[in-house]
Amino acid sequence: xxxxxxxxxxxxxxxxxxxxxxxxxxxxxxxxxxxxxxxxxxxxxxxxxxxxxxxxxxxxxxxxxxxxxxxxxxxxxxxxxxxxxxxxxxxxxxxxxxxxxxxxxxxxxxxxxxxxxxxxxxxxxxxxxxxxxxxxxxx
Amino acid sequence: xxxxxxxxxxxxxxxxxxxxxxxxxxxxxxxxxxxxxxxxxxxxxxxxxxxxxxxxxxxxxxxxxxxxxxxxxxxxxxxxxxxxxxxxxxxxxxxxxxxxxxxxxxxxxxxxxxxxxxxxxxxxxxxxxxxxxxxxxxx
Amino acid sequence: xxxxxxxxxxxxxxxxxxxxxxxxxxxxxxxxxxxxxxxxxxxxxxxxxxxxxxxxxxxxxxxxxxxxxxxxxxxxxxxxxxxxxxxxxxxxxxxxxxxxxxxxxxxxxxxxxxxxxxxxxxxxxxxxxxxxxxxxxxx
Amino acid sequence: xxxxxxxxxxxxxxxxxxxxxxxxxxxxxxxxxxxxxxxxxxxxxxxxxxxxxxxxxxxxxxxxxxxxxxxxxxxxxxxxxxxxxxxxxxxxxxxxxxxxxxxxxxxxxxxxxxxxxxxxxxxxxxxxxxxxxxxxxxx
Numbered sequence: 205x206x207x208x209x210x211x212x213x214x215x216x217x218x219x220x221x222x223x224x225x226x227x228x229x230x231x232x233x234x235x236x237x238x239x240x241x242x243x244x245x246x247x248x249x250x251x252x253x254x255x256x257x258x259x260x261x262x263x264x265x266x267x268x269x270x271x272x273x274x275x276x277x278x279x280x281x282x283x284x285x286x287x288x289x290x291x292x293x294x295x296x297x298x299x300x301x302x303x304x305x306x307x308x309x310x311x312x313x314x315x316x317x318x319x320x321x322x323x324x325x326x327x328x329x330x331x332x333x334x335x336x337x338x339x340x341x342x343x
Numbered sequence: 344x345x346x347x348x349x350x351x352x353x354x355x356x357x358x359x360x361x362x363x364x365x366x367x368x369x370x371x372x373x374x375x376x377x378x379x380x381x382x383x384x385x386x387x388x389x390x391x392x393x394x395x396x397x398x399x400x401x402x403x404x405x406x407x408x409x410x411x412x413x414x415x416x417x418x419x420x421x422x423x424x425x426x427x428x429x430x431x432x433x434x435x436x437x438x439x440x441x442x443x444x445x446x447x448x449x450x451x452x453x454x455x456x457x458x459x460x461x462x463x464x465x466x467x468x469x470x471x472x473x474x475x476x477x478x479x480x481x482x
Numbered sequence: 483x484x485x486x487x488x489x490x491x492x493x494x495x496x497x498x499x500x501x502x503x504x505x506x507x508x509x510x511x512x513x514x515x516x517x518x519x520x521x522x523x524x525x526x527x528x529x530x531x532x533x534x535x536x537x538x539x540x541x542x543x544x545x546x547x548x549x550x551x552x553x554x555x556x557x558x559x560x561x562x563x564x565x566x567x568x569x570x571x572x573x574x575x576x577x578x579x580x581x582x583x584x585x586x587x588x589x590x591x592x593x594x595x596x597x598x599x600x601x602x603x604x605x606x607x608x609x610x611x612x613x614x615x616x617x618x619x620x621x
Numbered sequence: 622x623x624x625x626x627x628x629x630x631x632x633x634x635x636x637x638x639x640x641x642x643x644x645x646x647x648x649x650x651x652x653x654x655x656x657x658x659x660x661x662x663x664x665x666x667x668x669x670x671x672x673x674x675x676x677x678x679x680x681x682x683x684x685x686x687x688x689x690x691x692x693x694x695x696x697x698x699x700x701x702x703x704x705x706x707x708x709x710x711x712x713x714x715x716x717x718x719x720x721x722x723x724x725x726x727x728x729x730x731x732x733x734x735x736x737x738x739x740x741x742x743x744x745x746x747x748x749x750x751x752x753x754x755x756x757x758x759x760x
Contacts, residue, residue, distance in 0.1 A: 215354055218380050219373045219508060223499045223553075223672040224737060225394060229679040230497060230654060233647040234358045241357050245415075252415045255364060255640040262646040266683045275501075276384075276391045320641060358647060362533040362638045362692075363598060368540040369515060369636060372508040394501040401507040405544045414640075459502060493632055496658050497651045503672060512636045519635050523693075530693045533642060554662075554669045 208282035209339065210246060212239035213302065216277050226272035233265055236297045236311050239281035243295075247335050256320040259332070263292060264314035271301075271308045278302040285336050291327055292316045293336070347421035348478065349385060351378035352441065355416050365411035372404055375436045375450050378420035382434075386474050395459040398471070402431060403453035410440075410447045417441040424475050430466055431455045432475070486560035487617065488524060490517035491580065494555050504550035511543055514575045514589050517559035521573075525613050534598040537610070541570060542592035549579075549586045556580040563614050569605055570594045571614070625699035626756065627663060629656035630719065633694050643689035650682055653714045653728050656698035660712075664752050673737040676749070680709060681731035688718075688725045695719040702753050708744055709733045710753070 214235045222228035241258075244250040250258055273279060280300045287294040292314055299309040317328045336342070353374045361367035380397075383389040389397055412418060419439045426433040431453055438448040456467045475481070492513045500506035519536075522528040528536055551557060558578045565572040570592055577587040595606045614620070631652045639645035658675075661667040667675055690696060697717045704711040709731055716726040734745045753759070 213354075215377075217373060217377050219376065219500070219506060221501045222497070223501065223503050224675065224678070225501050228497060228654075229682065230647060230650040233650055233682075234356060237358060237645075237647060238354075238356050241414075253413070255360075258641065261641070262686055264683075264685050265646060265650075266681075268681050269679055274392070275380075358639070358645060360640045361636070362640065362642050363536065363539070364640050367515075367636060368543065369508060369511040372511055372543075376506075376508060397502065400502070401547055403544075403546050404507065404511075405542075407542050408540055491632075493655075495651060495655050497654060512634060515636060516632075516634050519692075531691070552670070553658075 208284050208296075208298065210239075210243050210283045212242045212281045212283060214238060214279045214281060216273060216275055216279065218275060221275050226274055229267075229269060232267050232269070232299060232309050232311070235279065235281055235299060236267070236283070236295075236313065239283045239297060240295055240313065240315075243283045243285075247339055249332055249335060258320060259317060259329070260293070260315040261318040261325075262313055263316045265311070266313070267309055267311040269309050271306060273299075273301075273308050279308060280305075285340055286312075288328065288333060288336060288342065291325055293328060347423045347435075347437065349378075349382050349422045351381045351420045351422060353377060353418045353420060355412060355414055355418065357414060360414050365413055368406075368408060371406050371408070371438060371448050371450070374418065374420055374438060375406070375422075375434075375452065378422045378436060379434055379452065379454075382422045382424075386478055388471055388474060397459060398456060398468075399432070399454040400457040400464075401452055402455045404450070405452075406448055406450040408448050410445060412438075412440075412447050418447060419444075424479055425451075427467065427472060427475060427481065430464055432467060486562050486576065488517075488521050488561045490520045490559045490561060492516060492557045492559060494551060494553055494557065496553060499553050504552055507545075507547060510545050510547070510577060510587050510589070513557065513559055513577060514545070514561070514573075514591065517561045517575060518573055518591065518593075521561045521563075525617055527610055527613060536598060537595060537607075538571070538593040539596040539603075540591055541594045543589070544591070545587055545589040547587050549584060551577075551579075551586050557586060558583075563618055564590075566606065566611060566614060566620065569603055571606065625701045625713075625715065627656075627660050627700045629659040629698045629700060631655060631696045631698060633690060633692055633696065635692060638692050643691055646684075646686060649684050649686070649716060649726050649728070652696065652698055652716060653684070653700075653712075653730065656700045656714060657712055657730065657732075660700045660702075664756055666749055666752060675737060676734060676746075677710070677732040678735040678742075679730055680733045682728070683730070684726055684728040686726050688723060690716075690718075690725050696725060697722075702757055703729075705745065705750060705753060705759065708742055710745065
């Protein structure tokens with residue numbers, strides 16, 4: 205688990221820029237959300253269409269801001285799952301400038317396995333556990 | 344002026360999707376805004392950084408919705424200036440599926456030449472007139 | 483149908499402000515969307531919860547911008563249905579400063595009656611026709 | 622400093638709702654941002670207009686989600702400054718249902734004193750220190 209295997213690219217939009225002329229702090233959570241869902245699709249744990257089958261919900265978000273992001277930049281969100289619990293898992297993210305790899309922000313989220321059909325938290329499905337462990341190199 | 348020379352690509356984000364499970368109608372205006380600014384940068388009429396030098400403001404937006412856009416789609420916004428007045432110009436847009444070119448929406452905006460330093464509308468600068476006319480093939 | 487009977491109040495948020503330091507043009511469509519849904523709830527045509535029962539989709543949006551809106555302003559969106567067709571209806575909106583009633587924008591949308599369960603456009607239900615005609619004073 | 626003295630009310634908008642039919646997790650950061658700026662305006666530390674004089678930037682955001690928020694709810698963001706450092710301060714927030722006071726989320730942000738004119742972090746101005754200490758009851 206030494207490194208990030210998955211990277212997701214994000215175009216900055218003019219509508220991400222606020223009155224301070226840089227990307228608004230709240231958009232970073234949108235960027236990592238896009239990266240998280242792309243990660244699940246990459247591992248074929250979600251099809252990108254059936255929102256009732258999304259499988260996880262957000263319990264906790266922490267973002268640490270390092271450098272401002274400006275219009276015209278493309279950012280890469282390096283994404284990994286760093287911990288698998290019984291009912292929850294932790295994602296880690298690095299938001300980096302696509303050109304020079306400078307870190308603009310780091311973030312972690314805790315996501316809870318969730319059945320949107322019954323609106324209840326559930327244990328992480330065994331299939332998820334196998335696929336994620338294989339991808340991230342967990343024992 | 345028969346055709347669109349400029350095309351801008353947009354990644355759909357999860358945060359663009361609303362409770363109806365397709366891209367929210369209000370995000371289309373964000374997509375065409377991104378395309379409009381990319382067009383100005385492509386013609387070197389704006390540097391993408393100096394917001395006081397942006398040069399135009401939005402007077403009128405019209406969007407006609409044809410087909411829903413879903414998560415996972417990439418869209419292309421074909422963009423052109425179709426009319427140059429004294430103080431205003433008109434943009435036209437086609438929002439198309441990047442894969443099959445199906446039209447998801449058409450749109451037009453009227454933009455007014457504007458000096459954000461003095462906060463006043465102005466005549467379209469001669470430089471803009473020359474550059475745009477050459478690019479779009481106006482007489 | 484001489485006047486607007488329904489008014490919906492909107493708080494401007496910092497996240498509505500763009501790099502030009504006023505409310506971004508694309509947020510106006512968010513404001514009129516909120517007003518449109520509040521109108522439907524006020525007439526008890528939608529419960530605000532069952533998104534598959536929302537009953538209409540957006541076919542066409544036109545917004546004409548008159549004055550910028552700034553942080554700290556509250557705006558009122560005066561809203562009415564101005565025309566009832568077989569499968570579509572037209573909304574009209576005035577976005578006004580809550581304090582001095584100055585008009586910041588006018589807008590119209592065409593909305594199509596839609597069954598989100600079957601994903602098909604439908605005729606406007608007779609119940610809607612009766613309720614809207616009574617409220618707006620149509621013959 | 623036992624309690625929250627400042628409360629800011631937020632209307633949920635349809636555009637805050639995502640495909641999971643509740644307020645998207647990223648909007649909570651928008652809500653606390655609005656509350657933070659309203660707090661500064663309440664203490665007359667910012668005029669709500671001069672964005673170069675805003676005085677702080679965001680270094681760190683942590684949000685813990687407790688209950689989903691739905692369309693139709695109004696939320697209250699209880700807001701306080703809980704710690705004043707030399708160059709940074711910490712805000713704490715409780716996002717609560719306006720009707721029954723149930724806690725939907727708790728959050729903290731670390732904000733750095735910042736001069737947007739020179740684009741540099743600065744020491745917290747003495748005026749801020751006096752006003753905030755008096756309001757929050759710091760020694």
